[in-house]
Amino acid sequence: MNAIRSFFKPPTKPPILLSLRSSTWFITSTVCTAVFTDIFLYAVIVPVFPFSLVARIGVPESSVQHWLSVLLSVYGAALLVSAPIFGWLSDRIEFRRGPLLAGMIVLGGSTVMLCLARNLALLIVGRVLQGASAGVVWVVGLALLADTVERENAGLAMGFVSMAYSIAALLAPLLGGIVYERAGYYAVFSMAFGMIALDIVLRILLIEKKAARRWLVVEEDREMQRGGSVEVQDEHEDEKNIAGAVSPSGADAAALDDATAAPTPIKKALPPMLILLKSRRMQAVFAACTIAALILTSFDTTLPLFVEENFHWTSLGAGLIFLAPLCPSFIQPVYGRAIDRYGARWPAAVGLLICVPPFVCFRFVTHNSMSQKVLLCALLAIIGLGIALTLAATMAEFTYIAAEKERRQPGSMGKGGAYAQSYSLFNVSWALGSLIGAYWSGGIRQAAGFGAMGWSLALLCGVFCVPVSMFVGGSIFGRRKRDSDKDTCARAAES
Template sequence: MGRLARYTTWFSGDDNIPPIFLKQRSSSLFIVSTVGIAVFTDIFLYAVIVPIVPWALTQRAGVEEDKVQHWVSILIAIYGAALVAFSPICGYLADHTSSRRSPLLLGLVALAGATAMLNVGTTIAIWVVGRLLQGASAAVVWVVGLALLVDTVGQRDIGKAMGFVSIAFTMGIMLGPLLGGIVFDHGGYNAVFAMAYGMIILDIILRVLMIEKKHVKRWEPVVPRSDSVWSSPPNTATTLMPEEKAFYGIDEEKTYGSDNAQQRNIEPMPPGTDSAVDSKSKYPPVITLLASRRLLAALWGILAIGSVMTGFDATLPLFVHENFGWGSTGAGLIFLPIVIPSFLGPLIGWVADIYGARWLSAAGFLLGAPFLILLRLIDHDDMPQKVLLCALLFFIGTAINLVMAPLMAEITYVVEAKEKERPGMFGPKGAYAQAYGLFNMAFAIGCVVGPVWAGMVRDSSGWGTMGWSLAILSGVSAIPTAIWTGGFILRAKRRET
């Protein structure tokens, strides 16, 4: 037991001895990477079974062929419904707990259970419960994980961080069907889930290793300084070396305001406010946030883009099977053109940090509309048709990425703007997790609407009608995005003049 205790202390530390590799495990790079892997794992496990669901429903659950599209859409929508139900709960709990890591680990337990149920399930009921657990896990990852990113990188660089998360998200949702189809064709049903279990193990390791920046202060008395003296860090940031500021997670712009970063002095509270408590809103943070038209515009944009993305999950594999005769491998590979533009995510996020999210996201919605309409041209089986479909999906993927990263960062921008307008209104713990809970709810509603919309329209009116109906959603969504994202456009123009 003594040896086990020494190993435990060596790994996780105690009040006097810091854990091994503390600096690396609490670094921004490691935390952003861990959240990115968490998002990728969650979305990948949601999407990896997309190309095998039609086979599993008929061969394992005994669903009739003419009801496969119906149940594919329902199972994807159930995932979204669980996201809607659990997101506000996760947001509230995350803003009222001392640790972000603990709920992330609980979410991973739920994800492992869901994966096992989908692996062994031979009835619709088990698949429904498995999808519900997947949705609950996703709520934890998205709400707590994105709030952890804000804690880690600060508000100034959140767009760039969200760009990396956008890559993880898009690659997960698109590479999932791709690899699921290929592995299923060459290794079988259980091989797909073996790949899923491997991702879960990697995710567990990273989440256990991660140490939040705010917990580093626990070992401040013994953190080595640049002069190799083991002592507490100073009470202010003014005497810290640049590399020490980075280690302790101190962001002068975030802490003191961008206008006074060079002066390194804290401005007094506005007249009439004796403390942050005096400025605290009498309404719950969720109500205050929902009263913001700027936030509602961002939530609508997330809902719309979520509907488009999951609409393809529900229809694209079946369409290429029926139109081109492709099996699971082809049904997976067809998502590749949508994946490739996701590597632009960090660049798009960086641009959003500088210029705001308004015009990038509005341009994404407008760009996507004509290419969604042109999907109606794919109506028979030959090589030019296949090339055209890939080209259209590539531009649709580009449009999706122009929307996702900026609007994900916009959630942080809204909370930051409200805090600057009225310091302390959300209390000492802030409201980032609850804001991302609303973001998650919006995307979850899209996950419900998109598959049902796309699946039912395709069943009743065909592939072409499905395309132009989603194009209308995309085009219309550009309007509130352009008007309210980044603040009311007329007010913004008055400030510029």
């Protein structure tokens, strides 16, 4: 029991390598590894399912598309339910390391279930538990990262997270297909258990910055008791540091425009999650994230079966096809730094717009030839670039919005702020996209073909890039009004 309590409340004696284990780069690396592991375990069996459902479970080949959609959608459903719960809980506990470790235990158990499953019921339960553990990682982990980094570096940090996500989402099916083809079913899960072991070690070693600050305060008190000449900091500053408050300054354009706005009174009528969701800015980011999740889930649902039927590829080819949209993900930290400097509006909108032409061109991939394979890979690479831009922008925006709302309405987000609840909305949007995408893409492809599925996704991207360009980063209409007011004041001053 004492060991469990120590995860939530640190002991008074400072641990070894305190500065290293509580450093920004170590916490960022741990969160990125947690995200990578979660998505890797989700996606590594995507190219395996179409073959293992038949070979191990005995599903008829005519029903494989249906059950593949079910196994992908129940993950999204579990994430949809668990994310708001963990977001509410995480903003009400002092330290976030304990829930991260608990989530790791659930993820390990779900992986064992999937590895040993010989029936559909156990597979479905395993995927549900995977979705619940993802709610912990994405809500608590991203909130921990937001606690750690300065707001002006939030885009860069989320760029690394989105890079970890994208690489895992696209590299895992690639490795899963290759390993399943060369070494078999259990070898795929050997990779998964190796990632779990690494992730557990990093989560155990992690020390949150506010916990490290408390140890430093204790050490200063001890030095004072021994007669040391330790300078006592201002009491108010200590409280602020211990709370891990994030500076409200940042490069986000809308936040800078509102920097002089006076705080508004606290409104207790709505819970913090709904206060955030009332914002048009949050609604636009929510929609953009949902579309990105829908697209990536559509790839997981349809690509393995499409290349198997059209190109007669095995699980090896079904995994290799995910290499095409992977390449643009490696430079997502560059996107994040640009977002910190110029804002998230245009990267998010342009990212969706970039996806429209290649999705329309899916209709030209119709038969088995080398030119058709090259065409499909080129189209997927362009879509990968668009999704990388959109994902980096939206993840940074969830941080910006929570910090700005807390600055303008101090205390309205609760004692612990609203980072966890903001990222629970991120997870809800992602879960909705995953849930809808699995049935959307699978159903349309089965009913009308791969080209029709591409048309439908192109339409979604084209329609939603309009509200994204208008409201992400702050309402474009509000900005024009502020600019007009500034011009009027300037002319009045001159006269």
